[in-house]
Amino acid sequence: MADTPLMTEHxxxxxxxxxxxxxxxxxxxxxxxxxxxxxxxxxxxxxxxxLVYRYWYYPEFAAASRSIDIYLGTINTAVLICxxxxxxxxxxxIKLGKRKLCVMxxxxxxxxxxxxxxxxxxxxxxxxxxxxxxxxSFNAKDIIEKYPQLHVEPAPMQIFFSLYFAMTGxxxxxxxxxxxxxxxxxxxxxxxxxxxxxxxxxxxGGLYWHFVDIVWxxxxxxxxxxxxxxxx
Amino acid sequence: xxxxxxxxxxxxYLNTDYGIRSWLLTxxxxxxxxxxxALITVFFFIGGFFALxxxxxxxxxxxxxxxxxxxNKLFSMHGQVMIFFFLIPSIPAVLGNFLVPMMxxxxxxxxxxxxxxxxxxxxxxxxxMLYCIITGGVDTGWTFYTPFSTAFSNTHVIEAGLAxxxxxxxxxLTGLNFVVxxxxxxxxxxxxxxxxxxxxxxxxxxxxQLLGTPVLAxxxxxxxxxxxxxxxxxxxxxxxxxxxxxxxxxxxxxPAVYIMILPSMGVISEIIPCFSxxxxxxxxxxxxxxxxxxxxxxxxxxxxxxxxxISLYSAMIFSMLSYSVAVPSAIKVFNWTATMYKGSLRFxxxxxxxxxxxxxxxxGGLTGLFLAAxxxxxxxxxxxxxxxxxxxxMVGGAxxxxxxxxxxxxxxxxxxxxxxxxxxxxxxxxxxxxxLTFFPQFILGYLGMPRRYWQYPPEFQVLNVLxxxxxxxxxxxxxxxxxxxxxxxxxGKVADPNPWGAAGLEWKTPSPPPTFNFDEAPEVTxxxxxxxxxxxxxxxxxx
Amino acid sequence: xxxxHVISSKIYWGIWAALICLTVITASVAxxxxxxxxxxxxxxxxxxxxxxxxLFFMHVKYTSEKLTKxxxxxxxxxxxxxxxxSLADYSTRGMIHAGMP
Numbered sequence: 001m002a003d004t005p006l007m008t009e010h011x012x013x014x015x016x017x018x019x020x021x022x023x024x025x026x027x028x029x030x031x032x033x034x035x036x037x038x039x040x041x042x043x044x045x046x047x048x049x050x051l052v053y054r055y056w057y058y059p060e061f062a063a064a065s066r067s068i069d070i071y072l073g074t075i076n077t078a079v080l081i082c083x084x085x086x087x088x089x090x091x092x093x094i095k096l097g098k099r100k101l102c103v104m105x106x107x108x109x110x111x112x113x114x115x116x117x118x119x120x121x122x123x124x125x126x127x128x129x130x131x132x133x134x135x136x137s138f139n140a141k142d143i144i145e146k147y148p149q150l151h152v153e154p155a156p157m158q159i160f161f162s163l164y165f166a167m168t169g170x171x172x173x174x175x176x177x178x179x180x181x182x183x184x185x186x187x188x189x190x191x192x193x194x195x196x197x198x199x200x201x202x203x204x205g206g207l208y209w210h211f212v213d214i215v216w217x218x219x220x221x222x223x224x225x226x227x228x229x230x231x232x
Numbered sequence: 233x234x235x236x237x238x239x240x241x242x243x244x245y246l247n248t249d250y251g252i253r254s255w256l257l258t259x260x261x262x263x264x265x266x267x268x269x270a271l272i273t274v275f276f277f278i279g280g281f282f283a284l285x286x287x288x289x290x291x292x293x294x295x296x297x298x299x300x301x302x303x304n305k306l307f308s309m310h311g312q313v314m315i316f317f318f319l320i321p322s323i324p325a326v327l328g329n330f331l332v333p334m335m336x337x338x339x340x341x342x343x344x345x346x347x348x349x350x351x352x353x354x355x356x357x358x359x360x361m362l363y364c365i366i367t368g369g370v371d372t373g374w375t376f377y378t379p380f381s382t383a384f385s386n387t388h389v390i391e392a393g394l395a396x397x398x399x400x401x402x403x404x405l406t407g408l409n410f411v412v413x414x415x416x417x418x419x420x421x422x423x424x425x426x427x428x429x430x431x432x433x434x435x436x437x438x439x440x441q442l443l444g445t446p447v448l449a450x451x452x453x454x455x456x457x458x459x460x461x462x463x464x465x466x467x468x469x470x471x472x473x474x475x476x477x478x479x480x481x482x483x484x485x486x487p488a489v490y491i492m493i494l495p496s497m498g499v500i501s502e503i504i505p506c507f508s509x510x511x512x513x514x515x516x517x518x519x520x521x522x523x524x525x526x527x528x529x530x531x532x533x534x535x536x537x538x539x540x541x542i543s544l545y546s547a548m549i550f551s552m553l554s555y556s557v558a559v560p561s562a563i564k565v566f567n568w569t570a571t572m573y574k575g576s577l578r579f580x581x582x583x584x585x586x587x588x589x590x591x592x593x594x595x596g597g598l599t600g601l602f603l604a605a606x607x608x609x610x611x612x613x614x615x616x617x618x619x620x621x622x623x624x625x626m627v628g629g630a631x632x633x634x635x636x637x638x639x640x641x642x643x644x645x646x647x648x649x650x651x652x653x654x655x656x657x658x659x660x661x662x663x664x665x666x667x668l669t670f671f672p673q674f675i676l677g678y679l680g681m682p683r684r685y686w687q688y689p690p691e692f693q694v695l696n697v698l699x700x701x702x703x704x705x706x707x708x709x710x711x712x713x714x715x716x717x718x719x720x721x722x723x724g725k726v727a728d729p730n731p732w733g734a735a736g737l738e739w740k741t742p743s744p745p746p747t748f749n750f751d752e753a754p755e756v757t758x759x760x761x762x763x764x765x766x767x768x769x770x771x772x773x774x775x
Numbered sequence: 776x777x778x779x780h781v782i783s784s785k786i787y788w789g790i791w792a793a794l795i796c797l798t799v800i801t802a803s804v805a806x807x808x809x810x811x812x813x814x815x816x817x818x819x820x821x822x823x824x825x826x827x828x829x830l831f832f833m834h835v836k837y838t839s840e841k842l843t844k845x846x847x848x849x850x851x852x853x854x855x856x857x858x859x860x861s862l863a864d865y866s867t868r869g870m871i872h873a874g875m876p
Contacts, residue, residue, distance in 0.1 A: 017333075017340035018417070019753065026840070027342045027416040033843050034408050037850035038446045044854040045450035045480050049465055051858060052476055052865055074802045078795055085791040088832050095781045134470075135462030156471040162463035166454060210833050214825045221801060221817035229808040415842065443853045479861045530856060534864065546864035 013198040025200050032204045036211045039174075043215055046167050050222060053163065057156035062227035063147050064140070064160035067132065069123060073224040076119050080213045083112035087182075087206045097196035099189060106186035106202075109209070113179045120172055124165075133165070134158045149231050164223055171219060174212045181205045244647070244744040259344035260747055265330035266645075267351050268321055271358060273714065275317035278365075280707065282310035287669075287700040295687040303686035304371035305387065311374030312392060313365075316399045317358055319630055320488065323495035324406055324441075325350070327637045328434045330645060332410055334738035335428050337419025337756065339748045342412040346405050353402035360395035364388045373684065375485070378466035378477040382458040390459055393452040400445045400452075403491075407441030410434055419737070421756035425519075428736050428760055429512060432519040433498025436526035440487045440494075444530065448484035451477065475541055482533035490529040492626055493593070494522060496633025497564055500586045503640055504568050506734040507583035508575025509768055511761040514567040521560035528557040538609045547606055554604035561597050565590060576768065580732070581655030585636030588663045592628025596621055599674065614684075617677025623670045632662065635713060642717065643731045643773070647744040648724030652774040654716045662709035668702025731773040735761050782837065790831045797824050 018024040054061045090105030131139040140157045185205050188194055194202055241247070245262045255263060286306050289297040298306065329347065333340050341347050364370060370392040372381040381389050414435050418427075455477070457463045464470035466477045505512050512518060534542055534550040568590055577583070599621040602608050612618065642650050672695040677683075681692045688696070730739040737756070741749055758765070801820040809816065830836040835843060 016748075017338065017342065017344060023416060027412050029840070030415060030842060030846070031343060031408060031412045033846045034411055034442060037846050037853075038404055038408075038442050040850040040854055041443055041857075042446035042450050044857055045447045045483075046454070047854070048480065048858055048861055049454070049476060051862065052473065053465075053471075055862075055865060056473075057471060070802060070805070074798060077798045081791060081794045081798065084794075084828060084832050085787060088787050089784065092781060092784065092787070134464050153471075155469070158464045158470045159472060162458075162465050165461075166457060166463060166465070170450075170453075207833055210828050214828055217824045217828070218821050220798075221805075221821050225801065225805040225813075225817050227813070228805040229813070230806065443850070447857065475864075479864070483857055483861075530853065531860065534860075542864040543867040543870060545867040545870060546860075549860075549863060 012195070013200070021198075028200055028204055032207050036207065039211060039215075043167075043170070046163065046170070047218075047222075050163050050167070053156070053159050054226070057159065059150050060152045060156035061160050063143050063150045063152045064132075064157045064164075065224060065226035066147065066228065067130070067143050068164065068224055069126065070224050070228065072119050072123055073220055076116050077216065077220045079112050079116045079119070080216050083109045083116070084210050084213045086112065087209050091199070091203055091206055094189065094194060094196060094199040094202055099192070099195070102194075102199075102202070103186050103190045106182050106189065110179050110182050110186065113175055113182065117172060117175055117179075120168060124168075127161070127165075132161050134162045147231065167219055167223070171212065171215055174215070178209050178212050181208060242742065243746065244742065245747045246647070246744050248747050257348075259340070259348055261329050261333050261341050261344065261347060262645075262745065262747075264347050264351055265326050265328075268325040268329060268354070271351070271354060272318050272321050272326065275313050275358060276710075279310055279313035279318055280710065282306050282313065284703065284707065286310060287703045289686060290688070290696045291700050293688050293690045293693050293696075298686070300686050301371060304373075304684070305369035307684055308371050308373050309365055309369050312370070312396065313361065314626075315374060315488070315492075316396050317354070317361060319492045319626060320399075320403055321354060321406075322492075322630070322634050323499065323637060324410070324434060324437055324491075325354075327430075327499065327634075327641060328406070328410060328437075328495065331641065331738055332413055332431065332434060333417070334741060334745065334749050335431050335736060336414060336417055337422055337737050337750065337754045338413060338417040339750065341409045342417060343409050347409055350402045350405040350409070353398055353405070357395045357397075357399035357402065360391055360398065364391035364395060367391075375481065376452070376455060376477075377481075378455065378458075378474045379468060379472075382455055382466050390456050393456045393459075397449050397452045397456070400449045403441050404445045404449075407438035407445075410438040411442065414438075419754050419756055422737075425516070426756055426758070426760050427519075428498075429501035429515070429518055429522070430495075430498035432522045433494045433501065436522040437491050437494045437498075439523075439526050440491050440529065444484040444487040444491075447480060448488075451480040451484070454480075475537065478537050478540055479534065482536045483530070486533040486536065487526075487529045489622070489625065490525055492630045493633075494525060496589065496630045496637075497522070497561075499633045499637035499640070500568060500589050501564075502734070502736070503582045503586040503636055504571050505761045505763060506640075506732055507578045507580060507586070508572045509578075509733075509763045510571055510575040511759075511763060512567065513570035513573075514563075515760065517563050518567050521563045524560040525557065528553070528560065532557055532604075535604055535609075538606060539613055551604055551606050555601065558597060558601055558604075561593075565594055565597075578768075579656075580773075581650075581652060581659050582636045582640035582732075584656060584659040584663075585632045585639065588659070589629055589632045589636065592624050592632065592663075592666070596624030596629055599624065612677050614682055615677035616673040616681050616683055619683050620670050620673035620677060623673070628666055628670070632666075635659070635662070638713070638717070640732070640734075641738075642720070643727035644738060644741075644743050644745070646717075646721050646724070647727055647742075648720045649727050649731065649773050650713075650716050650720045650724060654712060658709050658712035658716075661705060661712065665702050665704075665706030665709050669699050669706050670702070672696070672698045672702075725774075727773070731769060733766055733769040735763060735766055782831075782834075786831065790827050794824055794827055 014021050015024060018027065086105045086109040090102045090109065093101035093105055127133055130142065131137055138158050140154045143157065144152055144154065182205065185202050189202065245260055255267065258264060289303060368388055370387045370389055372385050372389060414431060454465055458466060464472055466472045466474055468474060501512060501518060532550055532554040534546060535554045538547050603612065603618065603621060639650060639655055676692055676695045681688055727743045729742050737754055797820050801817055804816055805813065
């Protein structure tokens with residue numbers, strides 16, 4: 001099942017600054033994990049903002065959270081989980097020398113990623129329609145009227161939505177980059193650059209994708225599930 | 233092979249390829265280091281130009297050179313340019329890039345192309361910053377405090393914020409490269425405890441760059457979003473907290489000052505043992521202190537916010553933590569001094585800078601402790617006392633370490649010796665000019681002159697005049713090395729592989745080194761700073 | 776990754792099923808009134824899901840590299856540092872009034 005790998009003069013894929021392939025694999029893996037650590041701190045700043053304002057304005061956060069679509073959010077969470085599965089299946093495939101299966105799994109991953117972005121786009125569109133976008137045209141009267149029991153002020157709800165757009169927006173940007181990375185990997189695997197013998201970049205790209213999934217795993221409850229209990 | 237009258241033309245990293253493409257598309261860490269050197273030198277003089285204008289304005293009590301709004305822009309851009317486009321890159325991107333692979337016995341960094349990308353990111357950021365400066369600048373202070381920066385300033389906050397955002401990624405990628413290289417590419421036999429202390433410092437610096445800079449990135453991005461898209465996270469009229477910005481900003485910007493000083497400390501740890509012909513006293517303590525400074529440095533940020541409105545409980549916590557961070561710095565100062573004790577001292581230019589560093593850094597560090605005391609800080613915060621404190625560390629400390637390092641490794645970098653007597657003269661000029669510029673500012677702050685003010689009461693004029701006079705002397709001291717380093721590249725004496733008789737793998741290569749540093753991977757069987765085994769050079773290199 | 780370990784698909788599909796189940800659970804539990812426990816449950820489930828992804832999909836369970844685990848723990852620790860020390864300010868504001876009655 002394995003296709004003939006590209007032949008080069010020295011070991012395939014070995015870069016000149018490394019003593020041997022094992023050193024290269026160790027280095028690139030560490031490099032990606034360190035990069036993910038920086039991403040944790042990058043998103044972390046927004047998590048602090050979220051924490052502070054949820055602590056200050058719990059009723060407004062609860063009310064505003066109810067206005068975003070929990071069903072679309074849950075479906076999107078499932079979509080990303082499926083995409084992480086297809087990523088690991090693609091890596092398993094190339095490790096077993098199954099190049100075509102690997103490419104297929106990467107393409108399905110991309111499809112899931114695009115589906116996620118499409119659903120997110122719909123959610124954003126709904127927010128635009130409902131005037132829940134922060135700024136001069138912001139109007140949360142509909143939320144106040146819908147939940148009179150929660151006694152909320154309009155101004156802090158803008159903060160929720162500011163964070164909503166900032167956090168999901170940056171997450172979506174990372175998804176777009178992820179789709180780009182997966183496309184690159186799919187193309188070069190299809191061309192035979194990545195093989196059973198050398199497929200380290202596919203694993204490294206997979207790590208990035210899983211990280212973006214994990215960010216969403218936290219965003220989902222923090223944004224969508226603040227307070228959904230039935231109101232009296 | 234072409235032969236000159238003096239030496240045979242050996243191939244090395246400078247002459248291996250000519251032409252602008254071979255420089256702009258290089259992946260050789262040594263060439264990239266020089267690309268950085270050129271870039272940050274330009275910005276050093278831009279930042280210095282702003283400083284000169286500030287000092288000129290402050291010659292007289294009245295605001296008569298520039299308008300108040302312009303003065304705000306001057307100190308803001310002086311800070312942003314000096315911090316993000318000079319100090320933060322300086323030693324890591326120039327000396328670190330050049331030396332780290334050689335010091336660990338590798339052919340290059342772990343990710344050479346990412347290294348080049350780091351430089352291009354800084355170029356892009358620098359271009360944006362220049363655009364911002366030329367089209368009118370920014371007046372928020374380098375600190376971008378909200379809601380002024382988000383809602384009220386009429387200047388180019390978005391451009392400046394994005395420029396620094398991009399510069400931040402340059403910094404992150406450099407740190408990433410160093411950490412991976414140091415962990416994964418050390419030569420056989422080079423255990424952690426045999427590494428030069430410069431490597432320990434760069435490693436600690438890189439940790440800070442990796443974990444702190446992303447928080448600055450998101451913070452500036454949120455400021456840009458607020459200005460550009462009307463998000464309301466820092467807007468008090470919509471329930472936002474301006475202090476949230478300050479927490480996020482200082483979470484990076486305090487550790488950032490350790491990004492600026494740790495590499496300098498690493499340079500000092502290389503210079504002192506060489507010019508004392510002795511091992512470093514307490515190698516382990518100095519190495520661990522670097523890590524301790526990096527870690528503790530993340531625990532103290534709110535000492536910049538003591539009077540901003542944080543709770544008194546948290547102010548007390550941060551005050552106590554700020555005292556703790558002084559301990560590892562003090563350990564280093566004691567150990568450097570103990571290294572010099574009973575050493576065979578030689579006062580070449582690098583050693584002059586190193587000794588200046590120890591004195592000035594100690595003063596800067598001690599005054600930091602004064603500021604960490606809540607009771608004192610209430611009186612001197614936002615005065616010239618703070619300005620003097622951080623300039624003692626960043627200029628008297630970091631810049632002197634940078635210059636000392638440039639002189640120390642110049643023979644390796646260029647293959648030439650700089651003129652030693654001019655080097656000594658410039659070092660002394662810098663030292664004198666620096667003290668005359670900044671010592672009066674301690675007194676000014678203590679007497680109550682606020683910082684960032686464009687005019688002041690007449691009783692402060694004498695001290696301000698002294699400070700301005702000092703700044704002109706300091707400027708001379710900075711211009712001189714630029715001139716003689718350039719001169720030496722053509723007319724300087726050709727350097728030996730190891731003119732100082734220094735320890736370290738980089739000195740085992742020719743000066744300048746070949747592109748891939750070592751013909752064979754070295755194997756290390758000796759401890760660091762084995763000066764008992766290395767003979768001192770017979771004559772002092774004089775260029 | 777230094778391990779050439781190939782894990783069986785069964786494990787991957789099993790983890791996938793667990794993740795989907797946990798997602799359904801967390802969304803459903805949100806509709807039940809548990810008071811302050813709602814938040815705790817949601818975050819515990821999210822952390823469980825994240826752990827499954829990190830350990831199995833990102834292969835951290837199967838790697839012999841201590842440094843990988845150190846990097847992950849360090850990043851989490853630094854994030855917690857940012858959150859906790861900032862909250863030290865926010866949660867104690869207004870508690871002591873210096874000098875004022």
